[in-house]
Amino acid sequence: AQRVTQPEKLLSVFKGAPVELKCNYSYSGSPELFWYVQYSRQRLQLLLRHISRESIKGFTADLNKGETSFHLKKPFAQEEDSAMYYCALRGTSGSRLTFGEGTQLTVNP
Amino acid sequence: AAGVIQSPRHLIKEKRETATLKCYPIPRHDTVYWYQQGPGQDPQFLISFYEKMQSDKGSIPDRFSAQQFSDYHSELNMSSLELGDSALYFCASSLVGADTQYFGPGTRLTVL
Numbered sequence: 001a002q003r004v005t006q007p008e009k010l011l012s013v014f015k016g017a018p019v020e021l022k023c024n025y026s027y028s029g030s031p032e033l034f035w036y037v038q039y040s041r042q043r044l045q046l047l048l049r050h051i052s053r054e055s056i057k058g059f060t061a062d063l064n065k066g067e068t069s070f071h072l073k074k075p076f077a078q079e080e081d082s083a084m085y086y087c088a089l090r091g092t093s094g095s096r097l098t099f100g101e102g103t104q105l106t107v108n109p
Numbered sequence: 110a111a112g113v114i115q116s117p118r119h120l121i122k123e124k125r126e127t128a129t130l131k132c133y134p135i136p137r138h139d140t141v142y143w144y145q146q147g148p149g150q151d152p153q154f155l156i157s158f159y160e161k162m163q164s165d166k167g168s169i170p171d172r173f174s175a176q177q178f179s180d181y182h183s184e185l186n187m188s189s190l191e192l193g194d195s196a197l198y199f200c201a202s203s204l205v206g207a208d209t210q211y212f213g214p215g216t217r218l219t220v221l
């Protein structure tokens with residue numbers, strides 16, 4: 001079975017502060033990990049894929065297989081980063097995405 | 110660039126009625142996925158199709174059925190609607206084997 005856990009439902013930081021959204025996963029094989037962002041109940045938008053090792057909008061995420069984590073980080077949060085963030089896993093046995101419970105990030109001015 | 114299109118965007122139905130949700134994938138995408146997101150919940154996978162064949166099945170109620178057509182668009186048919194079916198229904202599309210799924214804006218279904 002595959003499972004994604006985001007321990008923080010709510011996260012509030014001030015503008016310019018560093019932010020880290022935690023994601024832990026459980027999967028017996030080699031998963032693909034993603035971060036999706038959802039602004040004000042709009043469509044889910046892909047933010048990052050672990051295989052691409054890219055930085056989008058200043059966000060980065062590193063897959064730590066030892067700790068089974070894929071935390072999302074940004075050194076200086078901006079107000080426009082306020083949104084719901086979902087960590088998702090795609091296993092090798094199928095194509096479905098399994099999402100975590102989501103973390104609502106609020107960046108205060 | 111063209112995105113995933115879903116229609117209708119909003120739908121209000123009474124209990125025990127039926128509903129049909131439509132999804133038009135990104136051009137040349139051959140795989141379609143359906144997800145259900147209840148209020149305050151994370152998206153839950155329902156079902157997916159590749160080349161008009163069901164490729165994966167999740168927690169989709171027996172009252173729901175879906176299919177993919179020759180033009181790759183997909184329809185989710187929901188019968189005997191219940192209050193608990195009220196949710197945002199997302200469709201996503203991808204190329205088979207590709208890791209990235211692109212989501213549509215969703216259809217917000219309200220069952221009264």
